[in-house]
Amino acid sequence: MTTVSVWAPEAHQVELECGGSRMPMDRRADGWWSLQTSRVMHGSDYAFRVDGNGPLPDPRSAWQPQGVHGPSRWLDHSRFVWNDAGWQAPPLAAAVIQEIHVGTFTPAGTFDGVIDRLDHLAELGVTHLELMPVAEFPGERGWGYDGVDLYAPHHAYGGPEGLKRLVDACHCRGIAVLLDVVYNHLGPDGNYLAQFGPYFTDRYHTPWGDAVNLDGPDSDTVRRFFIDNALMWLRDYHIDGLRLDAVHAIVDTSATHFLEQLAAEVQRLGRELGRHLVVIAENDRNDPRVARPVETGGYGLDAQWNEDFHHALHALLTGESDG
Known part of the structure; x- marks a missing residue:
């Protein structure tokens, strides 16, 4: 399982988009949203939707193979x-x-x-x-x-x-x-x-x-x-x-x-x-x-x-x- 997290303190809903599916993420009190999933692994493309807007690349994306407007790709260092x-x-x-x-x-x-x-x-x-x-x-x-x-x-x-x-x-x-x-x-x-x-x-x-x-x-x-x-x-x-x-x-x-x-x-x-x-x-x-x-x-x-x-x-x- 991979834990995916993103900081969006003012958002009401954040979804992880991966493999054609959207998965709702859980909000913590400090404004971070997270989700544990088996869908994301090394080489997986993913993005976020914030209050319906998106898909947006991960602010901490380690890999953008399609450039700044494309999805992020998960990287195992x-x-x-x-x-x-x-x-x-x-x-x-x-x-x-x-x-x-x-x-x-x-x-x-x-x-x-x-x-x-x-x-x-x-x-x-x-x-x-x-x-x-x-x-x-x-x-x-x-x-x-x-x-x-x-x-x-x-x-x-x-x-x-x-x-x-x-x-x-x-x-x-x-x-x-x-x-x-x-x-x-x-x-x-x-x-x-x-x-x-x-x-x-x-x-x-x-x-x-x-x-x-x-x-x-x-x-x-x-x-x-x-x-x-x-x-x-x-x-x-x-x-x-x-x-x-x-x-x-x-x-x-x-x-x-x-x-x-x-x-x-x-x-x-x-x-x-x-x-x-x-x-x-x-x-x-x-x-x-x-x-x-x-x-x-x-x-x-x-x-x-x-x-x-x-x-x-x-x-x-x-x-x-x-x-």
Whole structure:
């Protein structure tokens, strides 16, 4: 039996749709709906209907083989066989980081295509491969900063199995993997989160879309959504560190800032796994508080990202000059 759960605190009815059948889910007091069923297993397609609206993909979908508007596909992470036992990433202080866009790095435009170039990167002395965002976004190709299914590696790049093969191959060559993640907004196309719950707020604004609700009503579960996502990449995909996009656009007036909570939970996971994990922030303000220890009033992240080249390239390709 598989337990399927989804958070929809304002819904009156939630149904699981799978194999042509709709099954009513049970509501808990905390706004989560769940159902135990034998219909859902590895490779099963499923979706939700919220108060009759849908079918909608799972907000925590790990696999979107038909893109952002298609059904979710259940994924059993334990099925993948890893070959990187005992792996430790090289220290960040001595890192040589190669940032790549999976869709344009090779003619194939896939995770497996990148594997074919890893020996060359290792010969160049690259110690860390940083992937621009790979969470599911609309269409086949894009920058990745308008992702909407944050738990699902992009289907056109090779999906979950392809990303795992790439990370495993990197580690076998002594190369660590960093992943660019976007937690300040989601893209508009295929973004169904608001139909499930108060993931967004109109109290703040970003240049790219609705601000994430990190300090308003029901924000505890929203924070959990993003922090669990970060932990998933590090735990289930063996990613060695995260590069957080534009943290200056993350507004949080809570007693414990989202970035501080995220850094602490990543450090805790690293101790559990016996691996050194890192969190790097892109911050246009270059605020030293981001990388200061918590003991001295900082958020405790490992580093800040120097954006000179990244922003110059972005301006060259898009004509945008803001920031």
